[in-house]
Ligand SMILES: Nc1ncnc2c1ncn2[C@@H]1O[C@H](COP(=O)(O)OP(=O)(O)O)[C@@H](O)[C@H]1O
């Protein structure tokens with residue numbers, strides 16, 4: 066895997082990845098590609114199958130069908146090679162509360178067979194990176210939740226893996242700790258790591274990730290750039306309009322325009338849905354004012370990812 | 384009083400458990416098997432053992448007492464502490480329920496389960512009465528004593544579990560209390576009698592249900608207990624149960640909240656952390672020494688508390704034996720020391736079995752519960768390495784002690800043999816005499832294999848404890864299973880087999896009437912115990928192999944059952960399908 070001239074191997078590639086528990090299908094024919102250098106958001110509501118996917122990638126679970134390759138290595142046949150290139154952080158924190166921070170990292174460093182002489186320096190480096198240097202001698206049980214989460218991140222980084230699998234790393238953190246965590250992740254991306262981060266909260270990944278995948282009930286619904294989610298998932302652009310009177314006539318006027326896909330009356334306001342996303346909606350005001358109506362309010366709908374996500378998972382789209 | 388809601392909840396949960404039915408079937412089945420065996424042997428060998436139903440009744444009551452007492456411990460010792468750990472106890476106290484409601488509710492529900500288990504014995508018990516030879520009073524007294532013993536162990540279990548949060552500690556504490564109450568008090572009376580060279584009189588022993596059961600026996604050679612004495616003793620024991628319940632009800636509301644990290648207990652915590660893990664320098668040294676090869680070895684070794692306690696315990700025991708010998712009259716010192724040593728060895732062997740199972744189960748249960756097992760297996764460390772690390776750490780901690788025990792025990796046995804003498808075998812060889820070497824050789828082989836079998840027993844308990852801790856949820860249940868199914872049950876079966884073998888051989892050799900050749904007698908005995916040792920070894924090897932395979936093949940699957948620290952059983956483990964496990968490349 067030395068030659069740079071070959072087409073790059075994706076960091077993660079799954080083909081028809083399926084996992085069943087008894088007769089319950091937790092993951093169904095997942096095809097996912099994550100490129101190197103991506104900060105990849107893996108989004109789905111509770112029970113969607115995120116943890117199952119990440120555990121398979123971490124070689125912890127075997128797929129029931131399909132294949133998964135991590136950095137070119139098959140997760141079943143070359144499990145050991147995969148374990149060396151990934152850092153896996155589960156959705157809960159497995160700790161011995163009576164262990165010291167350094168002990169904890171030293172132990173995991175040894176698990177990755179880092180030579181004793183190198184380990185001390187490595188431990189110091191990762192602690193520095195996650196900003197826990199002053200907490201070296203502290204007992205893990207005495208750390209705050211945010212610090213424990215950062216320690217988890219330090220553990221994941223100890224063997225300098227190329228791919229980080231982080232299962233809901235921000236869950237249970239307060240906003241401040243969350244922002245700190247995100248900053249560390251961005252820093253890691255700059256350092257050239259590929260990061261997959263799962264979450265059921267879309268907004269926190271909206272600004273952080275360059276690519277996302279949305280999964281629901283074990284099926285992949287979307288995979289691609291963040292901006293694409295909206296385009297693909299949502300119907301056309303929506304503009305909210307309020308006129309002083311003669312609402313009926315406003316509806317008629319708007320419906321005459323070819324750019325308008327539909328007009329609905331919602332709580333005294335008009336919801337104008339355009340036929341596409343890139344429509345210039347300045348015509349709305351023009352039409353209404355020309356028609357002699359008094360325009361009170363006009364607002365473009367900020368359809369956030371959150372709403373898209375809710376719609377997707379409620380089954381409104383698709 | 385408002386304890387019915389608790390009873391209802393408990394019974395509903397219990398009804399959902401398949402174990403509830405198995406206990407009843409198990410009890411009824413075991414008893415019927417026992418009955419059939421008893422009958423078969425006495426008819427087969429032409430012995431009149433039944434003497435009506437009396438002997439069977441005796442066997443039954445002496446099996447029922449330990450079984451139901453142990454079952455009582457099993458039912459309640461972790462009942463309240465588990466609710467504390469899971470945080471459900473706090474929720475109960477946020478309602479109008481009070482401490483005594485919870486305690487009584489638990490008691491009623493678990494007593495019902497104990498009662499059903501006891502009831503399963505009814506058909507066989509009825510049979511003994513039909514066979515005759517058991518008086519109505521005797522039957523009533525036995526029922527009352529055993530019932531009370533169950534009640535007492537339930538109550539003591541509730542007391543300990545009200546006081547503690549850790550299931551292990553609660554169960555251990557209860558076992559200790561119950562043992563103390565059943566047999567420890569007898570020991571106290573013995574020691575006292577020994578010290579003032581008087582006859583054994585029951586004083587502390589009056590608190591022991593086992594003693595009362597003994598005293599209530601209506602068999603030839605024992606003066607029957609008067610009604611007054613019986614009721615007095617029974618009443619005192621029963622009252623003890625209520626005292627324990629009262630204690631539990633008082634402690635519970637004060638102990639359900641999580642302790643704060645600071646406060647007066649912080650000093651103790653710091654001290655105990657130093658005892659277990661050493662100071663910062665020692666911690667660093669341990670890591671340098673043990674992390675290099677198999678890092679999990681360090682994980683298994685880092686808590687030195689037990690190892691240190693063991694060294695301390697052995698030292699203290701040595702001093703205690705010396706002190707005890709010093710108290711005895713000058714001529715009897717050696718004998719006193721030997722007796723004390725033998726008692727200590729007996730206790731130490733059981734302690735060793737318990738500790739072995741507990742440390743294996745504790746380690747693997749912690750790996751699973753804390754989720755650190757998943758973290759470790761996500762690194763290149765293999766299940767095999769984890770298993771080896773725990774095994775090695777066990778040997779590092781207990782090895783010297785095991786060797787010491789085996790040595791002392793072998794020495795004592797040897798000495799006893801020398802004293803009773805196999806020199807008898809050196810008498811002129813008549814026709815039909817066993818060869819002179821046979822007896823010492825058999826005894827020697829039996830001794831060696833017996834010691835080996837004991838070590839293998841420990842390894843088997845260790846292996847089973849590991850697997851059942853991984854597969855189940857509570858480490859102490861794994862300990863009970865490992866010791867019960869891996870050690871006690873096979874041993875009991877082997878004793879019965881040995882006994883039947885003995886009878887068969889005697890009959891075959893026409894030596895039933897006691898005028899047989901004493902040398903052949905001894906040789907036969909030696910051969911039988913040798914056979915038992917070999918069978919034990921075989922059983923242990925098989926169990927160890929089985930448990931190791933399970934751990935190696937299923938560790939990843941089993942750890943995957945836990946998510947977010949919560950246990951979620953995989954619907955049905957696909958048996959024997961290795962494809963479900965990612966085995967290291
Ligand atoms: N060990 C298991 N046994 C049985 N079902 C499981 C197990 N682990 C997960 N599941 C089921 O698989 C589905 C996907 O779970 P998971 O991957 O944990 O979802 P997510 O991480 O997205 O919340 C859920 O319905 C869950 O109940």
Ligand SMILES: [Mg+2]
Pocket residue numbers: 112115116117156232
């Ligand atoms: Mg999850």
